[in-house]
Amino acid sequence: MKEIILIKYGEIILKGLNRHIFEDKLVRNIRHKVGEDAKVYKSRATLYAEPKEGVNVDELVQKIREVFGVVYVIRTAVCDKDLAVIGKTILSYVNFSAYKTFKVETKRADKSYPMQSPQISAEIGGMILEAHPRLTVDVHNPCVTVSVEIREGGAYVYAEKQKGPGGMPTGSAGKVMLLLSGGIDSPVAGYMMARRGTNMDAVHFFSPPFTSEKAKEKVLDLAKILARYTGGMRVHIVPFTEQQLQMKAKCPQEHLTILMRRMMMQIACRIAEQSGAGAVVTGESLGQVASQTLEAIGVTDACATMPCFRPLIGMDKEDIIALARKIDSYETSILPYEDCCTIFVPKHPTTKPRLDKILESEKLIDTEALIQKAIEETVHIDV
Amino acid sequence: MIYLDNSATTRPSKKAMDAFLLTAETHFGNPSSVHTLGTDAAKILKNARNAVAKKMHTEAGNIVFTGGGTMADNLAVLGAVRPKMGGTVVTTAIEHPAVMNTCAALEKKGITVKYVKPEKDGNITPEAISEALTEDTQLVSVMHVNNETGAILPIEKIKAVMAGVCPKALLHSDCVQSFGKLPVLPETWGADLISCSAHKIHGLRGAGALYVRKGITLAPVIYGGGQERDICPGTENLPAIAAFGAACEEERNMEKVKVLSEMLLRGILEIPHVYVNSPEDRLPHILNVSFSAVPSEVVTNALSNAGICISGGSACAGARKEKSYVLRSMGVPYPDSGVRFSLSDENTEEEICETIKALKATIPMLYMALGIRS
Numbered sequence: 001m002k003e004i005i006l007i008k009y010g011e012i013i014l015k016g017l018n019r020h021i022f023e024d025k026l027v028r029n030i031r032h033k034v035g036e037d038a039k040v041y042k043s044r045a046t047l048y049a050e051p052k053e054g055v056n057v058d059e060l061v062q063k064i065r066e067v068f069g070v071v072y073v074i075r076t077a078v079c080d081k082d083l084a085v086i087g088k089t090i091l092s093y094v095n096f097s098a099y100k101t102f103k104v105e106t107k108r109a110d111k112s113y114p115m116q117s118p119q120i121s122a123e124i125g126g127m128i129l130e131a132h133p134r135l136t137v138d139v140h141n142p143c144v145t146v147s148v149e150i151r152e153g154g155a156y157v158y159a160e161k162q163k164g165p166g167g168m169p170t171g172s173a174g175k176v177m178l179l180l181s182g183g184i185d186s187p188v189a190g191y192m193m194a195r196r197g198t199n200m201d202a203v204h205f206f207s208p209p210f211t212s213e214k215a216k217e218k219v220l221d222l223a224k225i226l227a228r229y230t231g232g233m234r235v236h237i238v239p240f241t242e243q244q245l246q247m248k249a250k251c252p253q254e255h256l257t258i259l260m261r262r263m264m265m266q267i268a269c270r271i272a273e274q275s276g277a278g279a280v281v282t283g284e285s286l287g288q289v290a291s292q293t294l295e296a297i298g299v300t301d302a303c304a305t306m307p308c309f310r311p312l313i314g315m316d317k318e319d320i321i322a323l324a325r326k327i328d329s330y331e332t333s334i335l336p337y338e339d340c341c342t343i344f345v346p347k348h349p350t351t352k353p354r355l356d357k358i359l360e361s362e363k364l365i366d367t368e369a370l371i372q373k374a375i376e377e378t379v380h381i382d383v
Numbered sequence: 384m385i386y387l388d389n390s391a392t393t394r395p396s397k398k399a400m401d402a403f404l405l406t407a408e409t410h411f412g413n414p415s416s417v418h419t420l421g422t423d424a425a426k427i428l429k430n431a432r433n434a435v436a437k438k439m440h441t442e443a444g445n446i447v448f449t450g451g452g453t454m455a456d457n458l459a460v461l462g463a464v465r466p467k468m469g470g471t472v473v474t475t476a477i478e479h480p481a482v483m484n485t486c487a488a489l490e491k492k493g494i495t496v497k498y499v500k501p502e503k504d505g506n507i508t509p510e511a512i513s514e515a516l517t518e519d520t521q522l523v524s525v526m527h528v529n530n531e532t533g534a535i536l537p538i539e540k541i542k543a544v545m546a547g548v549c550p551k552a553l554l555h556s557d558c559v560q561s562f563g564k565l566p567v568l569p570e571t572w573g574a575d576l577i578s579c580s581a582h583k584i585h586g587l588r589g590a591g592a593l594y595v596r597k598g599i600t601l602a603p604v605i606y607g608g609g610q611e612r613d614i615c616p617g618t619e620n621l622p623a624i625a626a627f628g629a630a631c632e633e634e635r636n637m638e639k640v641k642v643l644s645e646m647l648l649r650g651i652l653e654i655p656h657v658y659v660n661s662p663e664d665r666l667p668h669i670l671n672v673s674f675s676a677v678p679s680e681v682v683t684n685a686l687s688n689a690g691i692c693i694s695g696g697s698a699c700a701g702a703r704k705e706k707s708y709v710l711r712s713m714g715v716p717y718p719d720s721g722v723r724f725s726l727s728d729e730n731t732e733e734e735i736c737e738t739i740k741a742l743k744a745t746i747p748m749l750y751m752a753l754g755i756r757s
Contacts (some may be wrong), residue, residue: 136539188430208684208685208688209681209682209683209684209686209687209688209745209749210681210684210686210752212680212683212684212687213687245752248752248754249751
């Protein structure tokens, strides 16, 4: 039996005159994902993937389900337009034993077809009932909807839709710079931005010998997981020991966390500018730790030179963990090679910092020189 | 690169590698097969067994090859104790997880396990063991040398105190760290079960041995086709076992390790705020110190960046976040700062000088960074 995969997309349909730009992007991304395994093309508001001979269709469906912008993936049987053939195809293609009720929906794109849609539905419904007397028709709330589409090239029949990830096609929303720490939150923040169609680079701050080589490896592993969703990623590894030591030696201890966040933000913004990114992304969630209070975020953002997105800002830890499991980053995130930045965490950090006070503290170190040094020593790794 | 993590694992020796390759490539038969390749393999197995037995001054018939030290410990402890008979197992609070966690498994089966605490210097006295013993003690399991501190425990004296209270109890000793470095003499000690491992003595991973005194029947833990007296059935890992035998036959320069170790200690003592966690009469191969409150992993990372490999506590703890329960049970001032230097006779004076130099350059910087004032 010949099979074809129907790919439905949602939000893009709402676009105006630039709709085709998004559609073309989506087609390109799906082609990139499936490679030689299928022929991908667009017709009206549906995309089609025709599997090449010998390709495992289940795997193909799985691959397409990972592409952002895809709302539904539908495995479809293609057959002759003869009514008896359509009926036979449906009976062998759909596993009716799993359901109690059904309905048939017909779309007749080929208007030269001698029967009208309701008639076709009724005929096919009759054939199904004959083969499975146990089943009943329920047009309002069926367990399964069998769809028949009569087209120029043949009849398409399908029953089950599989959900895609939704969102927007990768590369349709520009590029962002993710602050990737190695914890649970930042990969999830990255995923959420990727889902909205951004390309992405990541910045990671590491402080040898206070953080280990293994912690760095872990961050690269997380970047690889994220890269599955973003289509490649460059990680900028910024050495940050000297900077932290200077702050610890010269600045008020209770300001250390916020000072560190501000310096990270400035470095990330500059690397973002150099890499052509238009925003910085962090995994902060309001009130989670001292640096994530409203006041602290305000003081941090005051030094940002571009928008800083925090897609997790309104989420609880539990929700974040559930998403981390879904995108497969959780198990890596919880590996115990945590950065021991804890060494630089003051016992009683300010939770309501005031910008004027923080700016005064910042004057005690040569911020600009330290930022320059960090950027110069940054190592770039493509994962 | 300077390798001072020999208690985690050692570099396989040339002879061990030769034996490994020759066996894997040429004598690849199954020792249980009756054809020439099989008999050939059986001969290699026999020679290796003789080599291990000789090192323990015992007969080859008492040696059972295992998949390594952990497996030997498991087979010994689980095999020696009959949960249905109840009673107690006496062990120490400083055993390797291979014994510690196996004992914990026995606790779940209803056995009472007593974990004897060490003295302040990390030693376990026969008196302390004696106090824990009862008439219904089934097994006493005490390691010969502690893997974190190098403390040498008095196995022979422990056997003596057992004779008075529970003469029928079995004595097991995890000798993974001492085998090949100190005399391991089950028959002199009167021990019933001894575990050791190949890769700690310049052999390869995947091979270990369990000495099982003649006449002792261990309850089966693994079921299989009868190899290794059915205590550790399964086709023998012959290449690794051959390498184990070869490693046993090599003479190691203990005096050199002692000289290097003392040199290292002298150098380290010149650094302020250092606490030596190893006892005075330790196994020279192992030296454990704390640099005040500098966390273990920070010192380890810093030395790693300088090309020197050491470990915080034990290598097995490195993968977990867990801190050293050994140092904690001793009550040393900075248990979370313990770092272990473990030497072999392949180390050189230059390497030790380098290491001292690196420590003297790094540690004061870390003190300053962490606000530890001199």
